[in-house]
Amino acid sequence: MFDGFTIGDVPVGDTTLRVRRAGEGPAVLLLHGHPRTGATWHRVAPLLVRAGYSVIVPDLRGYGRSIGPRPRADHSAHSKRAVANDMARLMSRLGHEKFIAIGHDRGSYVALRLALDHEARVQGLVVLDGLPISEHLRRAxxxxxxxxxHWFFFAQPEIPERVINADPDAWYVGDEETMGAANHAEWKEAIRDPEVVRAMLEDYRAGLTVDRADEEADRAAGRRLAMxxxxxxxxxxxxxxxxxxxRVIWRAWADEVTGHGIDSGHHMAEEAPDDLADAxxxxxVPFRTAVAADNLGSSAER
Structure with missing residues (x-):
């Protein structure tokens, strides 16, 4: 899994992130969803490296082997703003001032927050099976x-931990053949850790409280995505x-929206990796072309 990638722990503020990375070229940050780890990208990430990109694949704070802070009563320690700040610091540590953020499921909410809070750095945003949390709740x-x-069950205090940790293998369902043996094993290790389960639940608790409030404040202020x-x-x-x-809903948030459906179930990086990588x-491609043009211009100036 992830042949040619380096893997290590990178401290960023109050969090230490488990990170896989490889490649050269424009930087692409891949953000996983619940209840996966960064390993969910193991079939897609190498294809992006082969296509000429520098690919960074972290576990989100508290997920997998990324060590996050203790939860707070207001859930802000696991807010999308906190996680987005982790990612901004990570990319700075790795020398990537600008990058494309790609997020699936819960990772798409982090990618959106990155694009809103660090707009000058996020050149492009890709969301997989995601809408802004506030848009979901407004239509609930x-x-x-x-x-x-599950959004509302996970937001309850204490009860979800007791239910899930009683038998995490029965609660979380994942097919080893579909996921790939190594990805499946890493995921199993994560869901059997009560601290990881708590962090994943805090992600949802933050979603219904502080994250929703942050998004609604952005909309009230008229903020839009320019990338x-x-x-x-x-x-x-x-x-x-x-x-x-x-896409119709996303056009209320962004000036330029494209995209399409992919013939897959929810975990498309595992179920339809070739179609996803192609998309x-x-x-x-335009980001790679722009970097090449910039490099050519710099060479001409020298």
């Missing part, structure tokens, strides 16, 4: 509450069934 109806009930935004969604998941074309590479 009986169908949403029935199909996405290109690419939206990809799983045709065999329920995002389109719930909301129709998700990402097509979106990324």
């Amino acid at each position: 109806d009986a169908r949403f509450a029935t199909e996405w009930w 290109p935004v690419h939206v990809l969604w799983s045709l065999r998941d329920d995002l389109e069934q719930l909301y129709g074309d998700p 990402l590479i097509r979106f990324l």
Whole structure:
């Protein structure tokens, strides 16, 4: 898994992140969702490296082997703003002043917060199976509450920890063949750690409180995303069934929105890695071309 990648722990503020990285060229930051680790990208990340990109794959704070701070009563320690700041510090530590942020599921909310809070650094944003949290909640109806009930269960104090930690293997379902043996083993190790389970739940608790408030403040202030935004969604998941074309919702947040559906279930990096990598590479080509043009101009000046 991740042949040619280096793996190590990178301290950033009050967090130490487990990070895989490889490649050269424009920097691409891959952010996983719940309840995965960065290993979910193991089939996609090498294809991006081969296409000419510098690829950075962290575990989000508290997930996998990334060590986060203790939870706070207001859940701010696991807010998307806190996690986005982790990623901004990480990219600085690795020498990447500008980068493209790609997030799946919960990682898409972190990627959005990165793009809002660090706009000068995020050249492009890709969201996979994601909408702003506040947009989900603004549209929440009986169908949403029935199909996405876990958002509200995970937000309860203490009870989810007791239920999940009683038998994490029964609670979290993942197919070893679909995920890949090494990815599956890493994921199993993570979900069996009560501290990881607590951090993952704090992610959801922050979502319904501080993250929602942060997004609503952005909208009230009229903030919009100036960078290109690419939206990809799983045709065999329920995002389109719930909301129709998700690009329509994203156009309330961004000036330039593109994207399409992918024939996959929710975990598209595991289930449809070639189709996903192709879609990402097509979106990324202009950034690589721009870097090449800048380098050519610098050489001419010398």
